[in-house]
Ligand code: NAP
């Protein structure tokens with residue numbers, strides 16, 4: 114394999130340290146999928162300088178011209194679904210069909226953003242005085258830093274880079290360490306799409322060094338981050354010192370409320386899919402079920418039927434519907450939560466075991482797991498697990514369900530299954546979450562705003578037009594003649 118490099122000022126460059134770190138296949142950690150740059154502050158400085166020097170020219174490039182590049186990029190993504198999908202699966206483990214779907218989705222989001230380049234912007238205002246006109250325009254911020262996690266290594270970077278470019282900003286990007294390979298592929302596509310040199314720059318390396326340097330560089334005017342709440346809070350603090358704008362998409366503990374819904378088979382199908390795709394490693398994964406006592410027995414049986422159909426295995430195997438966890442850390446976290454569940458007196462109804470003797474040589478495979486009769490105060494019911502573990506909490510009535518739904522630090526997404534419009538209305542109004550899904554799982558669409566309340570997010574929503582609020586800044590203009 115040719116050495117993997119950073120992409121700075123239009124060149125593929127070795128890191129200044131000359132050092133590289135291995136990434137292992139989560140389905141077979143004896144296999145190294147690649148060696149990736151261990152970049153340092155010098156690499157970040159070069160990348161930010163390149164982005165800074167390109168900022169004026171890119172901002173002045175006509176929107177429709179920027180759109181042409183984004184459209185070509187979207188087209189290249191569409192042609193790369195197989196190849197890029199396989200890279201995603203090899204580095205982070207999810208089933209190939211999910212990886213391919215992710216690349217398709219990234220292409221859709223890039224196309225939406227290409228359209229944004231030609232849509233109207235700004236307002237005109239009536240003037241208080243004669244002979245004067247008042248209007249606002251929105252301008253790019255300049256250089257934005259984008260930092261993403263490993264669970265969606267294609268769509269999350271594209272969700273940041275495409276709007277940044279569409280609205281006329283230049284970019285420095287740091288991928289999660291586990292998924293640097295996908296990001297190299299993305300930058301090859303941006304290069305092939307004809308993006309001028311320096312407009313988007315890739316720096317691979319650790320969050321502690323590369324991520325931190327990006328946030329602290331005072332030429333960076335915005336930071337778009339997706340990842341854990343802990344890291345997001347630290348980034349917010351560092352950015353605040355320089356009044357750098359932030360967009361943070363963070364963790365979740367997303368409830369499915371089942372409150373008088375006739376079609377429990379459908380509810381179970383929606384819930385299990387939204388809970389266990391990507392082995393539960395999705396910020397919007399449904400990660401707890403709150404169900405009325407009267408429906409609980411039947412719902413749990415239906416959930417068990419659905420879980421029983423899951424085939425755990427390597428993501429590249431055709432029969433696999435659930436892959437391994439991404440790495441040892443994530444695997445150990447899941448094992449710890451499952452032990453907590455077993456010790457807590459909750460009723461283990463499915464899974465609960467690791468599927469291999471030695472995960473570090475055989476892969477990070479864990480059974481999909483369901484606990485029933487989980488107490489509302491249990492860590493399983495309140496903390497983000499980010500794995501294939503679904504706790505069921507039984508509730509007496511709608512009010513109790515809503516109160517439990519709100520009883521976490523998070524507020525990203527919620528699903529409500531009910532045939533009663535008053536129940537749906539009460540849940541929609543009273544659940545403190547950024548996204549509410551009625552009678553379906555927590556799947557988002559490629560043009561609808563996406564974001565979280567409470568500790569799940571901060572700053573403007575991403576996806577669709579709300580991205581403008583983050584990536585542009587208003588300017589008011591008064592003209593007298
Ligand atoms: P993470 O540990 O917070 O890492 C996310 C990114 O931040 C990685 O690129 C990481 O680099 C970098 N980073 C780490 N420390 C940093 C620092 N001090 N300064 C700047 N950057 C730093 O999250 P993760 O473990 O990759 O992903 C799982 C988490 O992401 C979950 O909590 C999940 O809920 C959340 N998530 C949220 C959304 C959403 O849209 N709301 C979507 C997906 C995931 P390294 O890889 O080098 O550590």
Ligand code: MG
Pocket residue numbers: none
């Ligand atoms: Mg991490």
